[in-house]
Amino acid sequence: MNAPAATELPVVVIGAGPAGLAAAAHLIDRGIEPLVLEAGPTAGAAVREWAHVRLFSTWGEVIDPAAEKLLAPTGWTRPDPAAYPAGRDWADLYLQPLAAVLGDRVRTGARVTGVSRTGRDRIVDADREARPFLVHIAHAGGGEERLFARAVIDASGTWATPSPAGGSGLPALGEKAAADRITYRVPDLKDPAVRARYTGRRTAVIGSGASAFTALAHLADLAKSDDGAGTKGVWILRRGISGSTFGGGEADQLPARGALGLAAKAAVDDGHADAVTGFRTEAIERAHDGRLILVGEDDRRLDPVDEVIVLTGFRPDLSFLEELRLGLDERLQAPVALAPLIDPNQHSCGTVPPHGRRELSHPEQGVYLVGMKSYGRAPTFLAMTGYEQVRSVAAAIAGDLDAADRVELTLPETGVCGGAGLFDAPDAAEGDSGGCCAPAPQLVQLGVPAAAEVAAAEEAQAGGCCGS
Numbered sequence: 001m002n003a004p005a006a007t008e009l010p011v012v013v014i015g016a017g018p019a020g021l022a023a024a025a026h027l028i029d030r031g032i033e034p035l036v037l038e039a040g041p042t043a044g045a046a047v048r049e050w051a052h053v054r055l056f057s058t059w060g061e062v063i064d065p066a067a068e069k070l071l072a073p074t075g076w077t078r079p080d081p082a083a084y085p086a087g088r089d090w091a092d093l094y095l096q097p098l099a100a101v102l103g104d105r106v107r108t109g110a111r112v113t114g115v116s117r118t119g120r121d122r123i124v125d126a127d128r129e130a131r132p133f134l135v136h137i138a139h140a141g142g143g144e145e146r147l148f149a150r151a152v153i154d155a156s157g158t159w160a161t162p163s164p165a166g167g168s169g170l171p172a173l174g175e176k177a178a179a180d181r182i183t184y185r186v187p188d189l190k191d192p193a194v195r196a197r198y199t200g201r202r203t204a205v206i207g208s209g210a211s212a213f214t215a216l217a218h219l220a221d222l223a224k225s226d227d228g229a230g231t232k233g234v235w236i237l238r239r240g241i242s243g244s245t246f247g248g249g250e251a252d253q254l255p256a257r258g259a260l261g262l263a264a265k266a267a268v269d270d271g272h273a274d275a276v277t278g279f280r281t282e283a284i285e286r287a288h289d290g291r292l293i294l295v296g297e298d299d300r301r302l303d304p305v306d307e308v309i310v311l312t313g314f315r316p317d318l319s320f321l322e323e324l325r326l327g328l329d330e331r332l333q334a335p336v337a338l339a340p341l342i343d344p345n346q347h348s349c350g351t352v353p354p355h356g357r358r359e360l361s362h363p364e365q366g367v368y369l370v371g372m373k374s375y376g377r378a379p380t381f382l383a384m385t386g387y388e389q390v391r392s393v394a395a396a397i398a399g400d401l402d403a404a405d406r407v408e409l410t411l412p413e414t415g416v417c418g419g420a421g422l423f424d425a426p427d428a429a430e431g432d433s434g435g436c437c438a439p440a441p442q443l444v445q446l447g448v449p450a451a452a453e454v455a456a457a458e459e460a461q462a463g464g465c466c467g468s
């Protein structure tokens, strides 16, 4: 196979989400040609699937500096940095204009199905690093294509691969057969058809992170509305409820994220949702009337529900990277050097420092997982962390290791620690608070990302104590 010289090749970026488009902007800033391959029909395809969800970050926290530099000469108007966009706004007012500036460097309807070294499968050592990357793509309209790349930045996110309801990480028995009454997304209750599905119904929400808070708050709003009588949430938590369950609240330095937890708390306090604690779903059975019965690992059987919303986190799709030599942590499926910084088993507080090419490198030189995907199963990713990642990675690809190793991001301090401890640690079980994470929330003053308390709140999604 005659592959062109690597220096003439683009850097292929997989995914035109916030991280992938920012990576392209940083590469251009460095004089390197990116080619962004996006599976969906538009840039920001994943963000558009949660268009109705309001971010807990402000505009000022979700615009990449290099992207802004590209956008500025086009007459683009920077949204109010203090305002909170919804996913739709993020896509319409930032991602789409950015993709437009990038022009034909962004190809939509192009799903990456495989990445390898040209002429070298995973086993072969000889001359490996001198070989360009080979990227296979499947076009939405049919047909396949192969491209060559000097480096590959995988910014494909984790949105398409949500975790299941099953408390052991496997789908619960019967989960697939119950698919007609299960969703893995926060429903858009402003959509009349979706609203009708949940109105006056009993809905289980499984999970304990920001998305679960959002779903509970939306169901409570529906219950309080004129047409919402009889709407009820059943909040399924894998652990007990403690002071940390609802996140940082008013102490969160991302106030909108703190407010999500408080809204979930209000849903419970006001009787719009009943919390079921210490429940790990083992099976989902069908009642005679078609409703669903959740069965716990401890054989508890809950009253039937009409609908189930599973918000237990996401997992990376590594299937198309199988021919590459990745160094991934066996728990989180995140790059090995990054994993200890984000592991919710170890960190109840926000201790994720900004990081870049060093933490994101693999035994296979020239390939990087960035953005949401870089965090593997850890639930704490923030866009601004991703922007710093791609700045560093672009600098490394350009050979500017000084810049790559320099930290140029100042993250907000975290609000609250959620309490530490491994799941099912015997001494941590069910204290006065009713939860397995006995320590009360406490303020920490670290120069760390604001992802902190969501890490704690969602620990159970990665097998930790402090989540659900």
Ligand SMILES: Cc1cc2nc3c(=O)[nH]c(=O)nc-3n(C[C@H](O)[C@H](O)[C@H](O)COP(=O)(O)OP(=O)(O)OC[C@H]3O[C@@H](n4cnc5c(N)ncnc54)[C@H](O)[C@@H]3O)c2cc1C
Pocket: 014, 015, 016, 017, 018, 019, 020, 037, 038, 039, 040, 043, 044, 045, 046, 047, 050, 053, 054, 055, 056, 057, 062, 110, 111, 112, 113, 155, 156, 157, 158, 159, 160, 211, 320, 370, 371, 372, 373, 381, 382, 383, 384, 386
């Ligand atoms: C509901 C929700 C709310 C969030 N709110 C916030 C917030 O307030 N603040 C914050 O900082 N972060 C937030 N996040 C976390 C994170 O910043 C966002 O998820 C962000 O979209 C991650 O960007 P990304 O580019 O890494 O991944 P994505 O946005 O998921 O983009 C990945 C892109 O890759 C494409 N793709 C996938 N597979 C392939 C393939 N094989 N080939 C080609 N293309 C592919 C997808 O279609 C998608 O367009 C939120 C996440 C969710 C889900």
